[in-house]
């Protein structure tokens with residue numbers, strides 16, 4: 001459904017409240033991509049709401065005139081858009097996502113967990129000091145691209161170095177298609193420097209290691225230091241009060257910032273296309289190698305070795321590409337193995353049930 005239809009629908013009732021509703025939804029990130037998924041009738045019956053936090057007890061949602069906690073759904077995560085049922089007590093439908101970050105669960109359980117949906121921009125944050133690491137930047141960028149999120153590299157602590165251009169140049173080697181910005185996260189710079197990506201209704205997330213300035217940047221965007229430290233109280237399974245971080249911050253008059261601790265330990269899995277996009281230079285060259293299965297080691301006619309010899313590609317970058325491919329292959333294989341095991345287990349259960357049934361009959 002077009003946004004115009006949406007406005008027209010409401011104009012019969014009250015033009016003023018309709019445009020207010022639309023403005024509220026737009027501020028929460030509602031856009032034609034979501035509106036197109038539903039009809040006018042559906043929208044009037046089942047209003048949309050966005051998941052701003054996931055608690056054990058339920059999903060915290062916001063919409064036009066909606067601020068509620070509804071029962072949890074395993075298939076929904078923070079950032080998702082839901083349609084509520086008629087009495088607005090639960091979700092009747094989950095809308096298709098523009099982007100999705102998943103991760104391999106930590107520990108031995110390797111199942112994919114949903115981390116966040118519908119993020120527009122991922123700020124990949126590192127600082128101009130020992131945290132700066134090309135392999136880490138490439139990995140976060142690949143992850144963002146795999147999730148269909150536009151990455152932007154943000155270098156913080158620019159105030160602490162004298163040779164800033166060399167840090168920026170180094171970050172640019174990750175990909176010539178990804179913007180790189182540098183700033184002092186503590187002063188007045190962040191809202192200005194990040195403004196192209198932080199327009200109202202845009203959803204952004206900060207990825208990066210501990211201490212690089214993600215909270216400082218969030219606070220700078222919000223114009224207050226209350227947000228990143230703000231917690232929400234909820235009862236845990238044993239009835240104790242625990243404080244979790246509110247996950248999607250709606251910055252008044254600005255964007256939405258996702259803050260979830262789970263983003264820090266992200267591993268690559270099923271990220272082949274994100275890696276290929278990040279290392280587009282190597283990917284393109286490898287298509288020119290004489291052998292389709294070239295390992296880029298000692299084969300004749302290897303376009304990558306040739307590019308390295310002629311200084312067009314850094315051999316360290318080739319090595320990092322290999323490592324990321326290996327990590328992805330390892331993690332993806334583990335997921336695949338688990339799926340196979342799950343299927344085998346399912347078959348076994350069905351066989352046992354069938355046997356039990358036939359025994360009961362006989």
Ligand SMILES: Nc1nc2c(ncn2[C@@H]2O[C@H](COP(=O)(O)OP(=O)(O)OP(=O)(O)O)[C@@H](O)[C@H]2O)c(=O)[nH]1
Nearest residue numbers: 156157158183184185186210211212213214215216
């Ligand atoms: N000089 C300088 N210090 C900064 C800058 N950005 C952050 N800091 C300082 O670095 C420290 C860590 O910043 P945080 O914003 O807490 O880092 P974080 O990424 O949120 O860290 P975690 O919450 O552990 O993930 C704080 O003392 C900040 O004041 C910067 O651009 N320049």
Ligand SMILES: [Zn+2]
Nearest residue numbers: 289294296302
């Ligand atoms: Zn080759």
